[in-house]
Amino acid sequence: MKKSFNVRTYYYDTDHMGVVYHANYLKWMEIARTEYFRDVLPYKEIEDMGIMMPVKSLNIEYINSIGYDEDVEIIIELKEITSIKIRFFYEIYGKDKVLKATAETLNVTIDREGKLKRLPKDILNILKG
Template identity: 30%
Template structure:
């Protein structure tokens, strides 16, 4: 299932030309991932407190297709592509009015408090199982 997160481009997101600064696309998809996880009923702070694990970005492959501009209404779509014992692979796109502007494949890893790879906890895995495409 695809999760959708809507946002508006603010002046602070743009450069002098009124075009979204390239690094802000990464912020937009981060916000969308946070909302996606919350929509699955996963409390990341509680997970850290109870299991001592966090998720971190391991890799991002990004394609900037068309520029977003000041005052645009955007939709970030997040789809879980694959889940392994300690890794999640997501496809995230940003669109304006159905036109794709940005696309990324994001690999997240589950880490322990010491920074070592850790398995995704069973309760989280169960919530994710229905999300894999």
């Protein structure tokens, strides 16, 4: 399943060279994951069940720069889900649908103490769609 959302860049998103600072892509990816879950099972509800999903690994490739006041589209796709891990793929586009970056995150499911915790089957089935 894929989802898409849009953001606009502001001055505070840019660095001294006038392009979006690289860490902002991570912020957009976090927003994309939250929005992805919102329509299926809100992340807050998952946390209320005692399940956290921290990022275990991240790979990002910056392809083209994004500048100030540019509309940006972030497409997120769930690539893999098991009872203890979720892998997402991202495509980030700028104006004129030019690909700016691609990325992948691997999130794991843990309890509040930081120990691996399997998703219950009913929750796993909901997230699989």
